Amino acid sequence: MSQTQKSSVRKQVLATATEEFFENGFAGTSMRAISALSGVSMSNIYNYFKDKNEILYVVLQPLLEAFDCLLSRYGDKEYIEANFSSIGDYQTSVVNEFMEILNNFREELRLLLFRSSGSSFENFQYTFAEKYSQANSLCITLMKRRYPHIKTDFSNIFIRSLSSFWITIMGEIITHDELTPSEIKHFLEEYIQYSTAGWETMMKQ
């Protein structure tokens, strides 16, 4: 079989699997269904993918990369120092980043957050929060360097919980499909105001 043929078989399996995962979730999709609907035999599917979890991983990869990209930017000292002089700036920027991910990957996010049970992604919120809280800790450290009088000795669990909250926000938006873009925008402005006031008060103590 030529490379082109191989590549098209792989694509066909992924296209079918994506549709099935979006429709029925990870647990509700069987390898048998992917095989029947894609017209690729079970044994041939296993030539391309180790198991159903690996297919899910490939389907979610663009979304996971977008998260990693966000994390690496907000975990970068120079980027933070060059772009943010206040907690308000930072919060606004983060909101925009998360909303871009939400706009680009709504179905993938729904699958990841609500329909990935049984896969290796089922506790995504908590593993993400762990990583993202490191970026947030760095931001706080850099703020401290710039404004030495501020209080910055927050507990890890506090920073982690607020990091985890970004996933909660995305989950709430996805759960409510009836929200219009302007309602979402208004909500995010409320959240920026709320969280900025919260952080500023904490830092003044």
Next chain:
Amino acid sequence: MSQTQKSSVRKQVLATATEEFFENGFAGTSMRAISALSGVSMSNIYNYFKDKNEILYVVLQPLLEAFDCLLSRYGDKEYIEANFSSIGDYQTSVVNEFMEILNNFREELRLLLFRSSGSSFENFQYTFAEKYSQANSLCITLMKRRYPHIKTDFSNIFIRSLSSFWITIMGEIITHDELTPSEIKHFLEEYIQYSTAGWETMMKQ
């Protein structure tokens, strides 16, 4: 079979199921395993419970009742009016209520939040947030009646997201078993300070 015998069979099934659910989660526990480990035949188990989901429901019932009780108290006009004159009071009281549930039902919460996939409870966080946001809306309305100058026209999604956040907090604490009681107490004080400052600022606009 006497009532006493029946009752003891039911108890035996529940005790075994509880242990298995805590150990292996809902999806990882089979009716066959419950039957083998409890010594009650499959067909006899079905005399007591419709299905595995109903057994989970009974196991989680004390926890679910504790949540309902919290919701009904914080959804009660007289209770709120009599007990809280500020958002800070209210936040502190809510923290204590959630922590009491966490202390009394840690294993049940872990099962409900992280290991109930495949059951009717798998999206508990979002259904709970929906109900709890009604209680929070009531609290805001009552604050407005007492302090007419405050701003209270927050979006539903904002109130719902902050309601949802209580489950995120419990989830983060459960995920980190290494936290000592005094670390948890400190974290909750941080959160009360943060959220009170956030709400107060929002209400002043």
